[in-house]
Amino acid sequence: MPIEAYNDKVVLVSPENPDTKVSVLLYGATVTSWTIEGKQQLWLSSAAKLDGTKPVRGGIPLVFPVFGKSKADGFADLPQHGFARNSTWEFLGQTKENPPTAQFALSPEQANKDFYSKWDNGTNDFTLLLTIQLSPDSLTTTIEVSNTDSKSWKFNWLFHTYLAVNDIDDTLVNNLPGETCYDQLLAETYEEKAPAIDFNGELDRIYKNVSCDKLLQVIELGKVVHNIERHNLPDVVVWNPWTEKSAGMADFEPKTGFHKMVCIEPGHVHDFVTLEPGESWTASQVIKKGDAIKLQAI
Ligand code: BG6
Numbered sequence: 590m591p592i593e594a595y596n597d598k599v600v601l602v603s604p605e606n607p608d609t610k611v612s613v614l615l616y617g618a619t620v621t622s623w624t625i626e627g628k629q630q631l632w633l634s635s636a637a638k639l640d641g642t643k644p645v646r647g648g649i650p651l652v653f654p655v656f657g658k659s660k661a662d663g664f665a666d667l668p669q670h671g672f673a674r675n676s677t678w679e680f681l682g683q684t685k686e687n688p689p690t691a692q693f694a695l696s697p698e699q700a701n702k703d704f705y706s707k708w709d710n711g712t713n714d715f716t717l718l719l720t721i722q723l724s725p726d727s728l729t730t731t732i733e734v735s736n737t738d739s740k741s742w743k744f745n746w747l748f749h750t751y752l753a754v755n756d757i758d759d760t761l762v763n764n765l766p767g768e769t770c771y772d773q774l775l776a777e778t779y780e781e782k783a784p785a786i787d788f789n790g791e792l793d794r795i796y797k798n799v800s801c802d803k804l805l806q807v808i809e810l811g812k813v814v815h816n817i818e819r820h821n822l823p824d825v826v827v828w829n830p831w832t833e834k835s836a837g838m839a840d841f842e843p844k845t846g847f848h849k850m851v852c853i854e855p856g857h858v859h860d861f862v863t864l865e866p867g868e869s870w871t872a873s874q875v876i877k878k879g880d881a882i883k884l885q886a887i
Contacts, residue, residue, distance in 0.1 A: 632850035747856025767887030
């Protein structure tokens with residue numbers, strides 16, 4: 590049984606191993622769980638709301654049409670990270686038996702009305718098509734954004750991926766030295782000098798225009814635990830809330846949970862993508878296993 594559809598979620602199960610599966614909540618089309626042979630790959634807060642009252646704290650929330658808050662015309666009144674993660678998507682069906690693949694869609698009809706109406710006054714016609722593919726050792730999430738309007742509009746996209754780690758104290762992220770970084774905590778732009786990113790306090794950075802040829806790796810005690818490939822997603826947000834920020838988030842539990850996660854968020858957020866009428870834009874993230882450390886210079 591490669592796919593199980595419920596009222597509120599869809600589960601894809603690997604034909605190779607019943608303990609390799611991915612669960613997608615229709616609310617936000619949020620991946621809330623992904624296991625490989627029973628081992629959880631993503632972090633999900635034990636206080637995450639899964640009932641549609643709040644975006645999910647953990648898994649892979651989808652960020653559209655704005656990252657964070659923006660003062661730009663047509664975006665200023667939108668909630669943080671837009672409305673895709675607060676809208677209930679439509680399950681279109683299974684598109685491939687093996688590897689199990691499913692598609693989900695969002696358009697103005699299904700979008701959260703209160704929030705959608707804040708994007709250019711709710712005048713932008715669009716379709717989002719999300720494809721989720723489960724392979725024995727990887728998960729691919731692909732987004733196609735289409736302009737079905739008679740005018741152009743613009744957007745940001747980001748996969749807000751919460752990766753599971755054993756202990757953030759032992760975690761490094763590689764292949765970012767030399768990249769331009771906007772530190773959201775310092776409100777400063779600088780060139781990353783550290784040979785690898787380590788974590789010893791709250792960290793919230795946007796690495797801009799990182800070549801998609803660069804693989805990003807999450808390494809714990811010298812072992813690669815996640816490889817992240819990006820296609821058409823030039824920016825990478827790295828985030829860990831640490832103690833104080835976690836304490837202030839009601840849906841972040843346990844409060845020590847920041848030890849068990851790191852957000853590596855591939856997106857297009859350094860500027861807006863503009864789509865003309867009839868145009869589409871496609872991008873994807875692939876999270877995969879693989880032991881070899883790959884160091885790539887700028
Ligand atoms: C990250 C941002 O992408 O998302 C952070 O860089 C933000 O600044 C974090 O705190 C979580 O956002 P939210 O809206 O899910 O609490």
